[in-house]
Amino acid sequence: MVKELIPPLQAYKNREIKRHELYKELTGIKGVFVPELGNTTLKRIAPFKEEYFPVAQIVPSIDIVHNRYVIEIMRGCTRGCRFCQGGFTYRPTRLRMPEEIIELAKKGIQLTGYEDIGFLAFTSSDYPYLIETIKWIRKELQDTFVSLPSLPIDAIEENMLKELRHLRRFSITLAPEVVTEKLRKVINKNVPLELIYRSIELAERYKYPHVKLYFMIGVPEEEEEDIHALIDFLKDIEKKFRRLRFKAAISPFVPRPHTPFQWVGQEPPERSLEKIRQIKDAFRKSKRMQITYHNPYMSFLEGIFGRGDEKLAQVLEIAYRNGAIFDSRKEFFDFSKYEKAFYASGIDPYKYTRKRSLEESLPWEVINTEIFKPFLLKEYKKSLKMVMTPDCMKEKCTGCGVWFREGYELCRKGIRKDKEYQIELEEKKPADYYRYLLTYAFGEKFRFLSQRDIARIIIHILRKSGLRLRYSEGFVPRPHISLPNPLPLGFESDEELLYFETIEKLNRDKILQVLNKNSPGGLVFKKIEEVFNKPDWTKYSKSIVEFDIFRIPDIKGIQTNLENATIKGNKISFVFDFGKGGILKALQNATGLDKDSVRKLHFRKKRIVVKD
Numbered sequence: 001m002v003k004e005l006i007p008p009l010q011a012y013k014n015r016e017i018k019r020h021e022l023y024k025e026l027t028g029i030k031g032v033f034v035p036e037l038g039n040t041t042l043k044r045i046a047p048f049k050e051e052y053f054p055v056a057q058i059v060p061s062i063d064i065v066h067n068r069y070v071i072e073i074m075r076g077c078t079r080g081c082r083f084c085q086g087g088f089t090y091r092p093t094r095l096r097m098p099e100e101i102i103e104l105a106k107k108g109i110q111l112t113g114y115e116d117i118g119f120l121a122f123t124s125s126d127y128p129y130l131i132e133t134i135k136w137i138r139k140e141l142q143d144t145f146v147s148l149p150s151l152p153i154d155a156i157e158e159n160m161l162k163e164l165r166h167l168r169r170f171s172i173t174l175a176p177e178v179v180t181e182k183l184r185k186v187i188n189k190n191v192p193l194e195l196i197y198r199s200i201e202l203a204e205r206y207k208y209p210h211v212k213l214y215f216m217i218g219v220p221e222e223e224e225e226d227i228h229a230l231i232d233f234l235k236d237i238e239k240k241f242r243r244l245r246f247k248a249a250i251s252p253f254v255p256r257p258h259t260p261f262q263w264v265g266q267e268p269p270e271r272s273l274e275k276i277r278q279i280k281d282a283f284r285k286s287k288r289m290q291i292t293y294h295n296p297y298m299s300f301l302e303g304i305f306g307r308g309d310e311k312l313a314q315v316l317e318i319a320y321r322n323g324a325i326f327d328s329r330k331e332f333f334d335f336s337k338y339e340k341a342f343y344a345s346g347i348d349p350y351k352y353t354r355k356r357s358l359e360e361s362l363p364w365e366v367i368n369t370e371i372f373k374p375f376l377l378k379e380y381k382k383s384l385k386m387v388m389t390p391d392c393m394k395e396k397c398t399g400c401g402v403w404f405r406e407g408y409e410l411c412r413k414g415i416r417k418d419k420e421y422q423i424e425l426e427e428k429k430p431a432d433y434y435r436y437l438l439t440y441a442f443g444e445k446f447r448f449l450s451q452r453d454i455a456r457i458i459i460h461i462l463r464k465s466g467l468r469l470r471y472s473e474g475f476v477p478r479p480h481i482s483l484p485n486p487l488p489l490g491f492e493s494d495e496e497l498l499y500f501e502t503i504e505k506l507n508r509d510k511i512l513q514v515l516n517k518n519s520p521g522g523l524v525f526k527k528i529e530e531v532f533n534k535p536d537w538t539k540y541s542k543s544i545v546e547f548d549i550f551r552i553p554d555i556k557g558i559q560t561n562l563e564n565a566t567i568k569g570n571k572i573s574f575v576f577d578f579g580k581g582g583i584l585k586a587l588q589n590a591t592g593l594d595k596d597s598v599r600k601l602h603f604r605k606k607r608i609v610v611k612d
């Protein structure tokens with residue numbers, strides 16, 4: 001779509017067309033809505049083509065959430081949970097076949113050097129080839145680990161759990177949402193409580209330490225007894241599964257557009273807060289059941305803006321001018337700023353969270369998601385009668401409308417295994433390994449990265465360069481690397497060391513060239529030598545280190561306090577004993593400056609002389 005947007009935007013920028021002509025052209029592109037023209041637009045359904053896949057993914061210099069190579073294995077979910085917007089708007093279901101996943105993984109790991117691959121899907125446990133694909137990755141990319149950061153499994157199968165034990169950073173996440181049979185039928189969550197109990201039992205048997213559970217409060221037809229049932233359920237699992245720790249996350253229900261619940265009213269935040277307090281109070285003394293919750297006032301705003309219209313733009317602007325910014329960070333969120341904005345713009349927020357009549361036209365209907373409105377209405381009415389609708393991918397099509405227009409393949413045949421994959425894994429034998437000491441340097445670009453972040457970047461470069469690092473065994477395998485004491489942030493260095501082990505002997509003639517070619521620049525690999533023992537870093541911390549201080553505004557103020565200093569231009573070189581206290585303290589002594597002034601100087605570590 002971006003490619004289609006570029007020509008009209010370019011023409012407008014080059015003043016070849018006027019603004020109204022631009023808008024007109026944009027409305028001709030499928031998936032674009034221009035409020036000024038009041039057009040309606042049809043959702044785009046992108047096929048799962050390999051050429052659309054971003055193979056060369058960005059590798060961040062610092063650690064971030066989801067710091068891994070990401071492959072979307074399946075898009076869409078047809079379980080039909082009536083509260084879930086994604087479940088309706090991402091239809092139809094699309095699958096990526098294991099062969100393609102393996103090809104993408106190989107290319108991606110070669111380009112990025114990532115150690116982990118994250119599989120993305122709404123419910124990865126619904127992906128029919130999950131176990132085979134994980135095994136295949138383990139076979140093809142031995143030192144690469146699949147991670148399913150959270151796996152919303154409703155019913156864990158034992159063989160799946162056994163296999164998933166090989167994954168890194170994997171924790172069991174269960175999303176019962178509600179615990180009573182009545183509410184299960186209302187929201188169409190087809191996971192009986194017995195299955196949740198069984199999944200928890202398996203988690204305990206396979207020694208998973210934590211289980212995370214997700215629940216909603218305030219769903220349509222909820223009554224006081226449903227909250228009591230939720231508390232009873234949590235108490236029961238806490239009592240029955242004594243080796244596990246639990247985290248129960250409670251979220252107030254928000255009716256979403258394009259779902260069967262788009263017409264229902266939303267519970268006021270005060271009421272949600274009362275329920276949350278009631279649940280929290282029941283576990284105040286508990287050590288193994290932690291209750292967390294989503295701020296009901298945030299849910300209230302989500303409900304308002306989610307089912308809002310263009311009039312709310314002024315509320316947003318006023319709230320922003322009142323200082324509402326970074327609201328998703330708890331410490332910044334201040335509901336009173338929005339309250340004032342609603343008041344100032346004369347808008348009643350409850351108008352947006354009220355129950356909608358079935359006849360009124362809804363603001364979000366300008367976007368056609370290809371789901372028939374009569375289908376959503378039928379689902380809504382079924383929820384009131386507590387009648388469930390089966391998963392159309394496992395049973396028959398329930399006529400949501402997507403197939404009607406697209407003639408989509410999976411809608412015709414459902415999700416089932418069309419192919420069998422026999423992946424045999426060879427047993428890992430302890431291999432010989434080789435020890436290396438790498439000398440590297442880094443400059444301005446890297447001086448504010450921690451030693452840990454730089455080490456992670458180096459691991460990526462080593463892997464990208466085809467080195468087979470030696471990994472530890474166990475639940476979270478890590479490469480065998482080690483480093484000396486770190487430099488403080490802000491320092492450059494001409495000589496840093498990193499020890500690592502490989503399971504293949506290196507060709508040292510070429511390796512430096514390859515490493516430097518794969519370096520992002522600013523990080524230079526200078527020397528690599530085979531060693532026969534792991535270095536004794538304590539020796540290095542007692543060594544003599546030569547430093548340069550450069551870009552000093554008042555060089556004269558410093559030079560008199562330095563011993564063994566040589567002055568050249570705006571640079572002073574000096575040597576001091578690393579062993580006497582921390583580096584900053586030593587530099588303070590050497591320069592005669594106070595702590596703050598020392599921190600403002602620009603240092604470069606030149607050389608380490610190891611003392612015997």
Ligand code: SF4
Pocket residue numbers: 078091092093392393396397398399400401402403404410411412
């Ligand atoms: S058209 Fe039928 S099979 Fe396809 S997503 Fe809709 S209900 Fe499911």
